[in-house]
Amino acid sequence: MKAYLFLYIILKDIRLSESSEIVHKFIETSWITKKDFNFTLKTTFQNSICCNVYLHDTSPEIYYLFKKFVDYYPYEYSLNVNTYDCSAYFLLGSTEKEIYNDLKKIPTFKSNTEILVVLNNNLEINSNILNVTIYGNANANVVCKSGIWSLSENYLFPRIFQNVDKYEKLKQNDGKVNFHGRQLRIATLYRPPVSYLNRTSIKIIDDVEEEIFDADDDLERDGIEVKLFLLMAEKLNFTWIIRKSKYRYGKKYNETVWKDGLIEPMYKNKVDMAFGGIWLNLDHYSFVNLTEPWYQLFIHFLVPRPQPTTSFWALTRPFSLTIWILLVLSILLQSICMFIRARFNPQFPERFRHFLLTLIELTGRLLGSWAPKNMVNVKLQLYLWQMLGLILVTAYCSSLAAKLTNSEYEKRIDTIQQFLEANLKWGRRPPTPPFKEFFDLDDPDASQLPSRYKVVETSKEIHENIIKGNYAILGNFVGSVFFPEDEVANEDLKNYRVMKEMVGKFYATFAVQPWLLSPINRIMLRLKESGIATFHLQDVVRRRASFNLREILIEYDGKNGLRVLTLTPLGAGFFLLLLGLSISTLVFYLEIKYANKSKSIRENLRDIDRKRKLYSRSPLVKN
Ligand SMILES: *[C@@H]1O[C@H](CO)[C@@H](O)[C@H](O)[C@H]1NC(C)=O
Ligand SMILES: *[C@@H]1O[C@H](CO)[C@@H](O)[C@H](O)[C@H]1NC(C)=O
Ligand SMILES: *[C@@H]1O[C@H](CO)[C@@H](O)[C@H](O)[C@H]1NC(C)=O
Ligand SMILES: *[C@@H]1O[C@H](CO)[C@@H](O)[C@H](O)[C@H]1NC(C)=O
Ligand SMILES: *[C@@H]1O[C@H](CO)[C@@H](O)[C@H](O)[C@H]1NC(C)=O
Numbered sequence: 001m002k003a004y005l006f007l008y009i010i011l012k013d014i015r016l017s018e019s020s021e022i023v024h025k026f027i028e029t030s031w032i033t034k035k036d037f038n039f040t041l042k043t044t045f046q047n048s049i050c051c052n053v054y055l056h057d058t059s060p061e062i063y064y065l066f067k068k069f070v071d072y073y074p075y076e077y078s079l080n081v082n083t084y085d086c087s088a089y090f091l092l093g094s095t096e097k098e099i100y101n102d103l104k105k106i107p108t109f110k111s112n113t114e115i116l117v118v119l120n121n122n123l124e125i126n127s128n129i130l131n132v133t134i135y136g137n138a139n140a141n142v143v144c145k146s147g148i149w150s151l152s153e154n155y156l157f158p159r160i161f162q163n164v165d166k167y168e169k170l171k172q173n174d175g176k177v178n179f180h181g182r183q184l185r186i187a188t189l190y191r192p193p194v195s196y197l198n199r200t201s202i203k204i205i206d207d208v209e210e211e212i213f214d215a216d217d218d219l220e221r222d223g224i225e226v227k228l229f230l231l232m233a234e235k236l237n238f239t240w241i242i243r244k245s246k247y248r249y250g251k252k253y254n255e256t257v258w259k260d261g262l263i264e265p266m267y268k269n270k271v272d273m274a275f276g277g278i279w280l281n282l283d284h285y286s287f288v289n290l291t292e293p294w295y296q297l298f299i300h301f302l303v304p305r306p307q308p309t310t311s312f313w314a315l316t317r318p319f320s321l322t323i324w325i326l327l328v329l330s331i332l333l334q335s336i337c338m339f340i341r342a343r344f345n346p347q348f349p350e351r352f353r354h355f356l357l358t359l360i361e362l363t364g365r366l367l368g369s370w371a372p373k374n375m376v377n378v379k380l381q382l383y384l385w386q387m388l389g390l391i392l393v394t395a396y397c398s399s400l401a402a403k404l405t406n407s408e409y410e411k412r413i414d415t416i417q418q419f420l421e422a423n424l425k426w427g428r429r430p431p432t433p434p435f436k437e438f439f440d441l442d443d444p445d446a447s448q449l450p451s452r453y454k455v456v457e458t459s460k461e462i463h464e465n466i467i468k469g470n471y472a473i474l475g476n477f478v479g480s481v482f483f484p485e486d487e488v489a490n491e492d493l494k495n496y497r498v499m500k501e502m503v504g505k506f507y508a509t510f511a512v513q514p515w516l517l518s519p520i521n522r523i524m525l526r527l528k529e530s531g532i533a534t535f536h537l538q539d540v541v542r543r544r545a546s547f548n549l550r551e552i553l554i555e556y557d558g559k560n561g562l563r564v565l566t567l568t569p570l571g572a573g574f575f576l577l578l579l580g581l582s583i584s585t586l587v588f589y590l591e592i593k594y595a596n597k598s599k600s601i602r603e604n605l606r607d608i609d610r611k612r613k614l615y616s617r618s619p620l621v622k623n
Pocket of ligand 5: 111
C-alpha cells in the first residue's frame with residue numbers, strides 16, 4: 001500500500017513536470033529510444049493481454065521508462081502484485097539483485113509466460129539474470145545498458161541467451177517451429193489401434209536401464225497415434241526415442257502423487273511426451289499438460305450373444321395371451337348360449353341340453369373335427385362357428401409352422417438395465433479403473449456397474465471367465481470398430497456382440513511437457529482440420545481390425561434359417577395327448593370296474609368278450 005502511494009505521488013510529479021527541462025534531458029540521454037522500447041514491448045508480450053509490472057526503484061530514469069510503458073502498453077497492468085491469470089511480466093530495475101528476486105516469484109513453469117527484463121544498468125555475461133534455469137519454460141528478453149539478450153525458444157535444448165546487436169533482431173513468434181533435430185523422450189505402450197509398437201531392446205539412458213521400442217519396421221510403426229506422432233516429428237523436425245511404459249493408466253494416490261502408467265514419467269519430467277489412449281480428464285490434467293484431443297471415443301461393453309432356446313410352451317406361441325383368453329371365453333359363451341337355448345327350445349337337438357357335451361361338441365366343431373348328423377334348428381349358428389374355426393385353425397397352423405421352424409433366442413442384452421438383470425460381471429487388468437470416468441455414477445443403473453467389477457490379472461484369467469460365461473468385456477469404439485481394453489483372443493470373441501447402450505465416452509489426447517504444448521496443439525489442430533487424423537484413423541482400422549472385431553457388430557439371433565423340429569417345441573402337444581389318453585384310460589377302467597360291482601375287472605372283460613362273440617354269431621346282426 002505504501003509503495004502504491006509513493007509511486008502515485010512520484011508519477012504525478014512526473015506528469016506535472018512532463019514538459020520540464022529535466023525530463024526532456026532524460027529522453028535525450030536515455031539509452032533506449034521510445035521506438036525501440038515500444039518494439040521490445042510488442043515483441044515480448046505477443047500473446048498476453050495484461051501484464052504484471054515489478055518495480056521498486058525510485059530513480060527518475062526508471063520512472064521515465066515506466067511512464068513510457070504506461071503510455072504505450074494497450075492493456076491493463078498491475079503493479080507489484082502477482083495476478084496469476086496474467087502471464088506477462090515486466091521487470092524494471094536498476095540492480096541485478098532486485099530483478100533476480102522478482103524473477104524467482106514468477107511461475108516460469110507455464111510455457112506461455114512472457115518476461116521482459118529492463119535493467120537500467122550494465123550486465124555481466126555471467127550474471128544471475130542471464131542464468132537460463134530461472135526462466136524455466138518462459139519466453140524472455142533482457143535489455144540493459146550494455147546489451148540486448150533474447151532467450152532461445154523454450155522447446156530447444158539447451159536454452160541459451162543470445163546476444164543481439166539490434167532490437168529488430170529480437171526473436172519474433174512467426175508460428176514456425178523447428179526443433180532442429182532435438183531428441184525428444186517419448187513414452188507409449190502396445191495398444192491397438194492407437195499404437196502397435198511392440199518389440200523392445202534394453203538401452204542405458206542416464207545410467208538407468210530402459211526398455212526402448214525398436215520401432216524399426218513399418219508394421220510396428222503403425223497405429224493412429226503413432227502415425228500422428230510421426231507426422232509431428234517430421235513437421236517439427238525433432239528426433240525421438242520411445243520408452244515402453246508398463247501400464248497405461250497408473251494411479252493417482254493423492255493430489256501430489258501419481259504412480260506408474262504414462263502419467264508418472266511425464267510428471268517427473270522423465271519423458272517429454274506420452275501417448276497411447278490418454279484420456280482428457282481432470283485427474284490427468286492436474287498432473288500434466290494435455291493437448292487438444294484428436295478424437296472422441298465411446299465406451300461400450302461386449303456382452304454374450306443371445307443363445308438359442310426352446311420352450312416347452314412353444315405351441316402356444318402363434319397366439320398372444322389375449323387371443324387365447326378370448327378364444328376360451330368365446331367357446332364358453334357359445335356353449336352357454338347353445339345350452340340355454342336347448343333348454344327352452346324342445347326342437348333343439350337333445351344333446352345340447354347337457355352343458356359338458358355342448359362344450360365338447362363346440363370345441364370339436366371349432367377345430368373342424370366334428371360332424372354329427374342332427375343339426376336341426378342350429379344350422380346357421382354352427383355354420384358361422386365352423387367358419388370362425390377354419391380361420392382360427394389356419395392362422396394358428398401357419399403361424400406355428402413359421403415360429404417352430406425358426407430358432408428361438410434369449411433376449412438381447414442392450415441396455416445397462418438388461419446387463420444388470422442378466423447378472424453379468426466385467427473385468428479389466430489392474431489397476432482398478434476410476435469408475436467415475438467410465439460411467440455416469442448419478443445414473444441409478446450405471447452406478448451399480450462398479451459393484452459388478454472383478455479384477456483379472458492375466459489373459460488366461462480373462463479366457464477362463466469367458467468360458468465360464470456371464471462375463472462382459474469392456475472396450476471402446478474407435479471409428480466404427482470396437483476394440484477391447486485388454487487383448488482378447490479371436491476365438492473368445494465368437495460368442496460376443498456389442499451392447500447397444502453406450503456406458504461412457506472420452507476424448508483421446510497426448511500428454512506433453514508445458515514447452516511442447518503450444519507447438520503440438522497447433523499441429524494437432526491442423527491434423528484435425530485437414531482430416532488427416534480421421535484419414536489415419538480409418539486407414540489403421542481398415543488395415544488392422546481383425547475379422548472377429550467386425551464380426552461382433554453382426555447380430556446372429558433369428559438369422560440361421562429353418563431348423564428341424566425336436567421334441568421340446570411340440571412338448572405341450574404331447575403333454576395334452578398324454579393327459580387325454582390317461583383320462584380316457586382311467587374312465588375306461590372305471591367303467592369296466594363299475595359295470596358289475598360284484599365281479600373283478602378280469603371277469604367283466606371276459607363277460608364282454610363272451611357277449612361280443614354271441615352277438616357276432618347271431619344271424620340277425622349279419623343281415
Ligand atoms: C543457475 O541457477 C541454478 C539454480 O538456480 C544454479 O544451480 C546454477 O549453478 C546456475 N548456473 C550458473 C551458470 O550460474
Ligand atoms: C532439421 O534439423 C536439422 C538439425 O538441426 C537440420 O539440419 C535440418 O535442416 C532441419 N530440417 C528442416 C526442414 O528445417
Ligand atoms: C510382441 O512381441 C513379443 C516378443 O517380443 C511377441 O511374443 C508378441 O507376440 C508380440 N505381440 C504382438 C501383438 O505382436
Ligand atoms: C501424498 O502421499 C505422499 C506419499 O504417499 C505423501 O508424502 C504426501 O504428503 C501426500 N500428499 C498429500 C497432499 O496428501
Ligand atoms: C500445464 O499444467 C500445469 C499443471 O499441471 C498448469 O498449471 C498449467 O496451467 C498448464 N498449462 C497450460 C498452458 O495449460
